[in-house]
Amino acid sequence: MDAEAIRRSLEGSGLRCTPQRYAVMAFLMEQNRHSTAAEIFEAVNRVDPRSSRATTYNNLRDLVKAGLVRDVAVEGRAARFEAKGMRHHHFICDRCGKVEDIEWYDVPRPASGSIGKRVLRECELIFRGLCTKCAPARASRKVS
Amino acid sequence: MDAEAIRRSLEGSGLRCTPQRYAVMAFLMEQNRHSTAAEIFEAVNRVDPRSSRATTYNNLRDLVKAGLVRDVAVEGRAARFEAKGMRHHHFICDRCGKVEDIEWYDVPRPASGSIGKRVLRECELIFRGLCTKCAPARASRKVS
DNA sequence: TATCATATTAGATATAATCTAAATTATTGA
């Protein structure tokens, strides 16, 4: 992962490249996953410098506001965050809550009557079901 | 709204038709909206008998589990609940968090390679942008 | 370097949701 690229994307969005903010962004870009704030907080604190919980939340909020990170809400669970990269849809596991990417493909727009006077910014597909890990364990009740 | 129909749908799902549970279900069916647990709690308590917060949450969870109600997660806000009726997609307002229905239309499935060994249960479109109320107020920062 | 805006921090607070254990209500079956 190119540290300069991360610095440039932060500064290009008007955000200072502080060690704590860099650590959050680098973690999200390296892990190509969807992590909760708690996971990110723990991860960035495995390396120096230490970052407080408030700073982790502040930085996540700033990164979302700057459009570099996306906040994915999951029913009954903590929000998950991902670096915005290639466009994609989402798969959410009913059983363990894991969020995974599904290759992007265009979706037909709704009839303009359905949209009315709303201002449409984006559209995303959410697929639900059981992830690869949970599918075989279907019968079981507990989440591993 | 037909009280007997509500009773039948509860009992058909193996749930007793208690006054508190009925009140939650009736509220969700009458209001064709997407309400937070707090709103539902307040609404069912405007009529007798009074229901506790825990009961409201318990009943919402049971209704979701029974497939009569849907839990819609919204980034940065409390979950919203809706009675499952006609199939539809969702529009979520970036500014005020309001969830609205968008007329259903079929969505092309992803390439089977993108799904892999996952078990697909359902697929929904999420549209984002500004709702009719918020669109004209775009420049303003505060939520009414 | 002095100034000033931005960022970080620990800990308090707020909000959303669940848990606990006791009491209540409904259902079943003798």
Add this chain to the structure above:
DNA sequence: TCAATAATTTAGATTATATCTAATATGATA
């Protein structure tokens, strides 16, 4: 009917998630 059992409700405590506060530190710039 009535005892036994199961489901439901309850107030209040607790947990989980997220934000706020006010003091301090840091970085940018003139």
